[in-house]
Amino acid sequence: MVLLKTMLNGKKILLGITGSIAAYKSVYLVRLLVKAGAEVKVIMTPSAKDFVSPLTLSTLSRNTVAIDLFDEQSWANHVMLGRWADVMVIAPLSCNTLAKMANGLCDNLLLATYLSSVCPVVVAPAMDEDMWHHPATKNNLARLEEFGNKIIPVEKGDLASGLHGEGRMSEPEQIIDFISINFFLTGPETGKLTGKKVLVTAGPTYEPIDPVRFIGNHSSGKMGIAIAKEFYERGASVTLIMGPSQLDFSANGISVQRVTTAAEMYNACMEYFGQADITVMSAAVADYSPAVRSDKKIKKTTDTLTLELAKTKDILKSLGEKKKSNQVLVGFALETNDEKKHALEKLAKKKADLIVLNSMQDAGAGFGHDTNKITIFDKSGREFSFGTKSKNEVAKDIVETIIRLYYV
Ligand code: CTP
Numbered sequence: 001m002v003l004l005k006t007m008l009n010g011k012k013i014l015l016g017i018t019g020s021i022a023a024y025k026s027v028y029l030v031r032l033l034v035k036a037g038a039e040v041k042v043i044m045t046p047s048a049k050d051f052v053s054p055l056t057l058s059t060l061s062r063n064t065v066a067i068d069l070f071d072e073q074s075w076a077n078h079v080m081l082g083r084w085a086d087v088m089v090i091a092p093l094s095c096n097t098l099a100k101m102a103n104g105l106c107d108n109l110l111l112a113t114y115l116s117s118v119c120p121v122v123v124a125p126a127m128d129e130d131m132w133h134h135p136a137t138k139n140n141l142a143r144l145e146e147f148g149n150k151i152i153p154v155e156k157g158d159l160a161s162g163l164h165g166e167g168r169m170s171e172p173e174q175i176i177d178f179i180s181i182n183f184f185l186t187g188p189e190t191g192k193l194t195g196k197k198v199l200v201t202a203g204p205t206y207e208p209i210d211p212v213r214f215i216g217n218h219s220s221g222k223m224g225i226a227i228a229k230e231f232y233e234r235g236a237s238v239t240l241i242m243g244p245s246q247l248d249f250s251a252n253g254i255s256v257q258r259v260t261t262a263a264e265m266y267n268a269c270m271e272y273f274g275q276a277d278i279t280v281m282s283a284a285v286a287d288y289s290p291a292v293r294s295d296k297k298i299k300k301t302t303d304t305l306t307l308e309l310a311k312t313k314d315i316l317k318s319l320g321e322k323k324k325s326n327q328v329l330v331g332f333a334l335e336t337n338d339e340k341k342h343a344l345e346k347l348a349k350k351k352a353d354l355i356v357l358n359s360m361q362d363a364g365a366g367f368g369h370d371t372n373k374i375t376i377f378d379k380s381g382r383e384f385s386f387g388t389k390s391k392n393e394v395a396k397d398i399v400e401t402i403i404r405l406y407y408v
């Protein structure tokens with residue numbers, strides 16, 4: 001999923017393609033960039049032609065593809081190409097071109113353009129796992145970072161060699177998100193969350209009664225997903241821990257961990273919380289779970305059935321007790337009566353920094369709706385109220401409130 005393509009409208013992207021099997025993904029990258037409104041010019045190394053056709057790339061980019069430094073009659077103006085671009089992206093970056101870039105070699109048009117470019121340069125390496133781990137590769141990448149170039153990390157997966165491991169070029173969607181976040185974000189809160197680690201919980205939990213039945217609730221997970229996306233779009237590195245929602249959410253760039261029970265959500269949160277700068281607990285965690293889970297399906301042999309329930313661990317409260325002063329912890333409260341009083345009690349009891357109140361009395365708020373109406377309370381008694389809005393807009397309000405209160 002491309003989350004951020006709208007930011008690329010009108011931007012000038014110079015795409016360098018080197019000789020690597022992953023060059024097939026660059027064809028789709030060009031397509032996505034053009035669809036997002038970017039102007040794209042492609043430069044290929046001579047060996048890249050063996051992997052993808054210049055004709056395909058020039059058709060998709062709607063520009064001629066530059067390959068040679070000169071032909072019999074003309075000289076390719078690499079200086080002007082480098083000055084034309086808002087960003088130069090080299091994807092895939094082969095080991096060979098990486099080594100040449102790190103050492104300032106200049107034996108083809110792509111390298112000449114790289115050396116004369118005045119715009120930011122981003123590279124998406126692609127290679128086999130052993131090459132990726134070789135110290136020469138690490139040194140060369142470190143040199144590029146010293147030059148100020150940005151590196152899009154490789155992914156783990158199937159490799160052209162038939163092996164499985166690290167070295168795959170990042171997916172085109174993720175490359176687009178990376179470029180958008182790093183170079184084209186705008187707005188007053190821009191850049192404040194870059195590099196911050198964020199933990200978000202979402203959805204319900206299911207507490208098993210027997211192998212076929214459970215106690216659950218109607219939470220859809222929409223609010224938490226919207227919050228995770230909003231953080232991601234502002235440059236944060238996001239982990240979403242999600243209960244058994246019917247929504248099949250996955251997005252490149254957001255790490256999604258699925259859990260079922262309150263106990264599993266507790267363990268997942270505990271594991272990640274130490275690294276998180278910001279934690280937003282929007283999940284509707286079960287407060288009680290069957291004290292005993294029957295191994296076999298319970299048969300209807302009696303007229304009444306009493307289930308004994310035991311309290312689950314309060315995750316937000318446990319995190320509040322562990323929280324350090326440089327961490328921001330945000331809880332949710334869904335109330336039907338004495339809303340403000342209960343919300344403030346929860347804020348204090350669970351040692352959160354902020355509590356987001358949804359009132360069941362407000363039309364359009366709560367489970368199952370596409371809209372929500374919230375009030376945010378902070379520890380010093382301040383209150384921030386918002387109108388009924390889509391869950392995406394509400395997520396924006398929550399994230400912007402966090403930035404204004406803690407990061408400006
Ligand atoms: N929460 C949690 N762990 C639980 C229960 C709730 O982390 N076992 C979190 C929710 O994710 C939410 C906040 O606590 O951020 C408020 O949840 P809520 O159920 O409304 O509060 P409770 O303390 O359970 O109070 P009550 O149900 O009595 O209103």
